[in-house]
Amino acid sequence: MIDHGHDLASVRDATDRLLTAVAKLDNASVAEPSRLPGWTRGHVLAHLARNADALVNVLEGRPMYPSGEARDADIERDAPRPLDVQLTDLRDSAARFQQTGAAPADWSRTVELRNGVTDSASGVPFRRWGEVELHHVDLGIGYELEDLPAEFSERETGFLAERFSGHPDVPPTRLTDGTRAWRTGRETTEPEVKVSGPASKLLGWLAGRRDGSGLTVEGGSLPALPPL
Secondary structure, eight states, X not given: OOOHHHHHHHHHHHHHHHHHHHTTOOHHHHTXXXXXXXXXXXXXXXXXXXXXXXXXXXXXXXXXXXXXXXXXXXXXXHTTOOHXXXXXXXXXXXXXXXXXXXXXXXXXXXEEOGGGOEEEGGGHHHHHHHHHHHHHHHTOSSOOGGGSOHHHHHHHHHHHHHHHTTOTTSOOEEEESSSOEEEESOOOSSOOEEEEOOHHHHHHHHXXXXXXXXXXXESSOOOOOOOO
16 A cells, blocks of 8 residues: 655755755756656756656646646746756746645545546555655766665556556566566466566666667567656
């Protein structure tokens, strides 16, 4: 069972790490490219702030974003801001998310995210945790997949494996880091592709942050994963 209170605390800790790291940057480095194609570090920071507000909308029963176009426009608008403004926005939006999460609520209720995706309200804090951790890595400022908390890496790997489960374009695949195993891909009688390697490399491949180098593949080639 998901413990949303635990995950809210984990979001707070991850956000603190992010804010501490970002505070060491300067205006010039915020304007430099991130690891995400076409996005500067400012784009990543703007997205993180607007995502916190979007998840407040979700928890309060409003559409996550007015539209996909509005989401993208807000990120483009906020990306060029100087570091001090980015930090204030990150901190304030994170506080709004925590305040909403602390309010009495039915955490078993179903909420709607983007593109018709639904989840229980209790799953929203973990989704936010993933945003903060992975985009911290995307900034390219010294925080790597290998630095992610072990609990997060394990749960995010399972979350992403489930996301691709049943996908017609992904062959049946068994993943393992040597101690844990997950299954994903389409449900057929064809033999499984077996993919093994360190937890950070598995997660990086599933999350589209790494190309799968360093993973061992048996029974076929490394599956090409659809965009998240």
